[in-house]
Amino acid sequence: MAAATGTVDLAVQTRGLAVAYRKEPVLEGIDLDLPRGTLVGLVGPNGAGKSTLLKALLGLVPLRSGWVRLLGQRGAEARRRVGYVPQRESVDWDFPATVLDVVLMGRYGRIGLFRRPSRHDREAAWQALEQVGMAPYAHRQISQLSGGQQQRVFLARALAQDAALYLMDEPLAGVDAATETAIITLLQELRAAGKTVLVVHHDLNTVEAFFDWLVLLHRRVVAAGPTAEVFTPKHLQAAYGGRLLSLPAPVGSEASAPSGVRL
Amino acid sequence: MTPHDLWILLTAVLVAASLGFVGCFLILRRLAMVGDAISHSVLLGIVVAFLLTGSTGLLPMVLGAGAAGLLSTWMVELLRRAGVQEDAATGISFTAFFGLGVVLLTLHAGDVHLDTQHVLFGDLVYVPFDILAWRGWELGPRAVWTVGGALLIAGLTTWLFFKEFKVIAFDPAFAAVVGLPVAWITWLQTGLVTLVTVAAFESVGAILAVAMLVAPGATAFLLTDRLESMLGLSVLVGVPAAVAGYGLASWFDLSIAGATATMAGLLFALALLLAPHQGLLARWRARRRTPA
Numbered sequence: 001m002a003a004a005t006g007t008v009d010l011a012v013q014t015r016g017l018a019v020a021y022r023k024e025p026v027l028e029g030i031d032l033d034l035p036r037g038t039l040v041g042l043v044g045p046n047g048a049g050k051s052t053l054l055k056a057l058l059g060l061v062p063l064r065s066g067w068v069r070l071l072g073q074r075g076a077e078a079r080r081r082v083g084y085v086p087q088r089e090s091v092d093w094d095f096p097a098t099v100l101d102v103v104l105m106g107r108y109g110r111i112g113l114f115r116r117p118s119r120h121d122r123e124a125a126w127q128a129l130e131q132v133g134m135a136p137y138a139h140r141q142i143s144q145l146s147g148g149q150q151q152r153v154f155l156a157r158a159l160a161q162d163a164a165l166y167l168m169d170e171p172l173a174g175v176d177a178a179t180e181t182a183i184i185t186l187l188q189e190l191r192a193a194g195k196t197v198l199v200v201h202h203d204l205n206t207v208e209a210f211f212d213w214l215v216l217l218h219r220r221v222v223a224a225g226p227t228a229e230v231f232t233p234k235h236l237q238a239a240y241g242g243r244l245l246s247l248p249a250p251v252g253s254e255a256s257a258p259s260g261v262r263l
Numbered sequence: 264m265t266p267h268d269l270w271i272l273l274t275a276v277l278v279a280a281s282l283g284f285v286g287c288f289l290i291l292r293r294l295a296m297v298g299d300a301i302s303h304s305v306l307l308g309i310v311v312a313f314l315l316t317g318s319t320g321l322l323p324m325v326l327g328a329g330a331a332g333l334l335s336t337w338m339v340e341l342l343r344r345a346g347v348q349e350d351a352a353t354g355i356s357f358t359a360f361f362g363l364g365v366v367l368l369t370l371h372a373g374d375v376h377l378d379t380q381h382v383l384f385g386d387l388v389y390v391p392f393d394i395l396a397w398r399g400w401e402l403g404p405r406a407v408w409t410v411g412g413a414l415l416i417a418g419l420t421t422w423l424f425f426k427e428f429k430v431i432a433f434d435p436a437f438a439a440v441v442g443l444p445v446a447w448i449t450w451l452q453t454g455l456v457t458l459v460t461v462a463a464f465e466s467v468g469a470i471l472a473v474a475m476l477v478a479p480g481a482t483a484f485l486l487t488d489r490l491e492s493m494l495g496l497s498v499l500v501g502v503p504a505a506v507a508g509y510g511l512a513s514w515f516d517l518s519i520a521g522a523t524a525t526m527a528g529l530l531f532a533l534a535l536l537l538a539p540h541q542g543l544l545a546r547w548r549a550r551r552r553t554p555a
Contacts, residue, residue: 058440076442084440091434095291096490105430109441114423141488161441 010072011036011165011196012057017066019049019056026052028220030066034213036164039191040198041211041227045240048218050200051087054167058084071164080109083163085154085171093143099153100138103128106160128159133182148179155183166190166197173202184210207231270391272509274406275523278463278471279501281414283479284421285459287497288452290480291432291490296353297336298476301457303357304331305464305472306364314371321409324465329457335360387467387519406466413462417455421494424448429490467520474524479504482531485538504530 010033017030027049034040042050055061057068058079070078083106106128107121117125129135132152137145145153151171158166172180187197187210198215201207207214207227214230216222222239223230289298305328312327313319335356342352395405402408421428427448431438439445456476463472483496508523536543 055436058436060436060439079440080442082440084437086434086436090436092293095433096484096488096493097429097433098489101429101490102433105426105433105437106441108426108430108438108443111426113427116426143488157437 009036010034011038011070012198013069014057015066017056017068018064019052019061020064026219027056030221032215032221032224034196034198034215036196037191037194038196038213039187039211040196040213040215041201041207042198042215042217043201043204043207043239044217044222048239050217051169053217054169054198054200057167058082081164083158083161083166085158085166085168087169088147088150088154088173093145093150095142097142098139099129099134099142099145100125102142102153103156103160106157109161124162125156125160128156131159131186132156148175151175151179151183155186164195166195168197168199170200170202172199204236267391268509270404270407271387271519272505274390274404274410274466275387275471275505275509275519276501277407277410277414278467279475279479279504279523279527280498281410281417281459282463282472282475283483283497283501284414284494285417285452285456286476286480287483287494288428288432289456290477290484295477297453298456299353300336300339300357301328301332301453302460302469302473302476304328304335304360304364305457305460306469307331307360307367309461309464310364310367310371314367319465321462321465325458325461328461328464329454331360332453332457390466409462410466413459417459420451420455424451428452470518470520470524474527475501478524478527478531482527482534485534485541488540500527500530
């Protein structure tokens with residue numbers, strides 16, 4: 001497939017991307033063109049390969065074929081301008097570190113070998129903590145945080161990276177309603193500042209309210225584009241198959257949708 | 264206390280400190296298995312290195328032990344891919360390497376520098392008699408210099424790469440995304456573990472080397488919630504373990520290495536029970552205060 005023109009305007013571009021775990025194909029033929037300055041939702045059923053797609057974009061899993069361009073560049077150079085929020089469960093929160101320690105890690109890629117965080121790095125970390133409302137917890141041991149607070153710490157660490165593109169793996173999983181609102185407001189601010197944010201999401205009820213772009217994934221890209229065009233019963237049926245027993249009601253409708261159709 | 268006793272104590276403390284220190288990152292990275300692989304294959308590596316080079320110098324031994332450690336982890340992977348369960352594959356590889364080491368060692372038991380008794384059980388008692396001399400000056404026991412040097416190298420390296428060690432231990436995927444050389448740092452850490460284990464092994468034998476890689480770090484982990492303090496405590500924990508172990512061994516005429524390792528285990532049990540926040544007692548009391 002020919003590469004599209006105008007790649008500079010694209011935050012994420014892939015062609016023919018395929019990933020396999022022990023010869024089992026997980027992702028196949030992924031062609032994506034995500035424009036800059038959008039808040040993109042990545043949804044699909046369990047095992048659709050959402051986390052794997054993020055890891056493939058970041059070079060954390062080997063590609064069986066295809067290529068990735070982030071912000072118009074390939075390889076490690078591109079990844080330096082990418083912020084990453086992994087799944088909260090991917091680390092051990094009993095690790096001996098404070099909230100500030102973890103957020104400072106967002107600066108480590110810029111500091112360079114043999115050097116310590118500078119005053120500027122510390123200021124960036126504190127600012128990121130302010131943005132997520134975690135500054136009062138800066139010196140708290142991370143094992144003492146609630147799930148929602150841990151999620152905010154990971155967000156702050158990504159903000160401290162001062163990136164142009166953010167890839168987030170379920171930043172809204174298991175957080176309370178107040179944290180969800182705070183996080184989504186923050187993501188919208190990032191978009192307003194011209195950043196691109198790609199978010200793995202699981203709650204179909206909030207998709208239309210949160211994201212202006214949507215990628216429906218089920219090992220392949222089922223549909224991708226503006227949310228209004230992608231979030232249709234036909235596409236959802238194609239992605240979720242028989243597992244989608246009841247489609248979520250449209251936002252603002254009186255019909256009582258089962259709260260949180262988690263698939 | 265005679266100078267003789269002090270040298271033995273100092274050696275035991277240095278061994279516990281150096282192993283405990285490098286063991287911290289193995290524990291945090293959940294790589295205690297790698298430590299196991301290295302400590303069990305060290306014997307084979309040392310014997311083969313000695314047979315090939317005819318020397319008991321530190322460098323050939325570190326290289327031999329490192330190669331054997333790699334080979335054993337590779338064998339685990341090979342067996343696992345062949346359908347053997349991972350824990351079974353691990354158990355078989357490590358013990359096979361250890362056994363092969365013992366066989367080779369006993370085959371060459373006549374060689375002066377490598378005798379079974381010394382390599383397996385270690386002879387802390389004889390440490391003060393193997394003196395390092397330079398231009399006629401007696402500089403103290405060779406073991407103190409070997410183990411102390413290994414500790415110094417481990418400490419300096421950790422100081423230089425502290426932030427890389429820290430973020431890779433906490434979240435290696437994130438470290439890779441921000442562009443840190445994760446594979447390279449992992450090799451460096453594996454190298455440090457090998458160096459410290461070989462230094463301890465060569466000076467005080469297998470028992471202390473295997474026992475001290477995990478116990479002091481695991482104890483320190485329970486006592487603090489700061490990485491810096493955990494590293495410091497892992498070094499300090501070795502002091503009471505060595506002193507109590509030496510006292511116990513002198514009193515009842517036991518193996519010093521065995522008694523010290525036992526004491527390290529006992530200290531861990533005490534910490535598990537009584538640690539201020541993470542101890543079982545503290546957690547039990549916290550649960551009683553806030554009924555679910």
